[in-house]
Amino acid sequence: QPFPGIIGRICDHPCEDVCKRKEVGTSIAISALERFCVQNQVGKMAKAMILPPKSQTVAVVGSGLRGLTAAYDLAKKGYKVSLFEKVDRLGGNLWSLPEDRLPREVIVEELSVLNRLNVQIELNHEITQQDLVKLQEDYDVVYLGLAEKSTEVLGLLGNLAYVDPATCATQILGLFSGALLGNDSPIKSVADGRKAAVSIDRFLQGVSLTGSRVGEGTYETKLYVNTKGFASLPVVTMSRETEGYTREEALQEAGRCLNCQCLECVKACKYMDHYG
Numbered sequence: 520q521p522f523p524g525i526i527g528r529i530c531d532h533p534c535e536d537v538c539k540r541k542e543v544g545t546s547i548a549i550s551a552l553e554r555f556c557v558q559n560q561v562g563k564m565a566k567a568m569i570l571p572p573k574s575q576t577v578a579v580v581g582s583g584l585r586g587l588t589a590a591y592d593l594a595k596k597g598y599k600v601s602l603f604e605k606v607d608r609l610g611g612n613l614w615s616l617p618e619d620r621l622p623r624e625v626i627v628e629e630l631s632v633l634n635r636l637n638v639q640i641e642l643n644h645e646i647t648q649q650d651l652v653k654l655q656e657d658y659d660v661v662y663l664g665l666a667e668k669s670t671e672v673l674g675l676l677g678n679l680a681y682v683d684p685a686t687c688a689t690q691i692l693g694l695f696s697g698a699l700l701g702n703d704s705p706i707k708s709v710a711d712g713r714k715a716a717v718s719i720d721r722f723l724q725g726v727s728l729t730g731s732r733v734g735e736g737t738y739e740t741k742l743y744v745n746t747k748g749f750a751s752l753p754v755v756t757m758s759r760e761t762e763g764y765t766r767e768e769a770l771q772e773a774g775r776c777l778n779c780q781c782l783e784c785v786k787a788c789k790y791m792d793h794y795g
Contacts, residue, residue: 586664588712
């Protein structure tokens with residue numbers, strides 16, 4: 520995922536609500552474990568691989584998590600991306616979070632990847648309806664990566680404020696936006712930006728925006744996991760709440776994972792039971 524140092528600290532972990540361990544004890548502290556991995560990584564992060572440059576251009580309006588993610592994904596695909604932000608720094612609401620939760624230097628370091636991806640950054644550049652028309656003339660695609668149902672989005676789209684939740688496409692050809700579902704959770708904002716990037720890439724390639732996308736986003740799994748026989752274990756508490764898990768605590772918490780997989784046929788197989 521993009522910006523792991525940021526997401527690993529602020530993710531609102533909706534995955535924990537459906538964790539199977541919840542049936543026998545409490546959910547795995549997935550977000551806290553991700554934060555531990557980010558804070559204790561060995562060596563440098565892998566460099567972002569960039570595909571050969573393409574000729575098409577994309578304007579991304581707003582540098583919250585939606586806009587940042589879309590810009591990151593599209594730049595990696597080789598598109599010429601320009602990112603427009605109305606204030607003098609990237610990050611949107613990230614700067615309003617408590618510093619002990621998200622240190623300022625982490626924001627700066629994480630967002631520096633956009634420079635390495637050659638994203639053209641335009642600060643102090645608020646987009647009006649008139650500006651939006653000009654962007655649509657100058658760029659092949661425009662993405663409004665603003666907060667869902669914000670006055671900015673509604674003002675820019677007017678009565679045309681319909682956005683397809685499956686593709687992030689608006690009623691205006693070549694204009695994409697957040698899905699207007701009224702949810703601005705950090706991780707869902709990232710997912711929304713990524714969904715838009717996939718749609719924009721498909722649009723610029725001239726292929727279907729909707730084909731083969733059934734596995735995107737939230738959906739009901741058919742995975743069956745029998746939790747019978749597992750001991751009920753509570754979540755491992757942190758001795759240092761602000762710093763996160765220690766190595767020993769992280770290993771103990773990760774050890775509660777059920778390694779979810781359907782093993783019913785394996786359990787019934789005498790051959791596998793005998794030979795392992």
